[in-house]
Amino acid sequence: MVENVGVSKKKRSGKGTPATVMLDQAGVPYTVHPYEHNPDAESYGLEAAEVLGVAPERVFKTLMADVDGELTVGIVPVSGTLDLKALAAAVGGKRAGMADVATAERVTGYVVGGISPLGQRKRSRTVLDDSALSFDTVYISGGRRGLDIELAPDDLVKLTDAITAPIGRPA
Structure with a gap:
């Protein structure tokens, strides 16, 4: 089932996720x-x-x-993995390691497997793999398992204040 939500300026009362609410508001x-x-x-x-x-x-x-003690979001294709050295370099850091699950869930307000780069509780530095720019639209988590959002990568960059860099590597 595919539902075209389109654009709505009003907040949905109790419907949607923080990610879809953010998109609607924007x-x-x-x-x-x-x-x-x-x-x-x-x-x-x-x-x-x-x-x-x-x-x-x-x-x-x-x-x-975690890049030099600061939480950082990396957005990469599911067909590959996050290159932690490239992520650190992209934000001017030296060392990076994966954040633990509990920290990621607490900071974003989402559960692992449903973490969206949009509508997170606390905004973190964000880096989008530059391969996203080669597509008219990309798919990201909508804020829960079993829900993806399709949008233009330029809109994703704007909404997250992301920088783009080659941070993904083939699996």
Whole structure:
């Protein structure tokens, strides 16, 4: 089932996620792609790509890393992995490591597997893999498992104040 949400300036009362509310408030066009999440899936992102029939290079996962003591969001294709050295270099840091799950969930307000780069509780520095710019639209988590949002990568950059850099590497 694919639902075209479009653009709405008003807040939905109790509906949607912080990510979709943020998009609505910004007046940014997007499409919601809900799907039946399989709790046994080995990879949330690859599951989304397969179920939605989208190339994994267009579906992006949101990862939290600690770069020199500061939480940083890395957004990379689900077909690959986050290059921690490249992420650190992109933000002028020296060392990066993955943030622990509890920290990522607390800071973003989302559960792992459903972390969206949009509508996070606390805004963190954000880096989007530059491969996203080669697509008209990309897919990101909508804020819960089983929900992806399709939007233009330029809109994602604007809404997250992201920088773009080559931070992904093939799996």
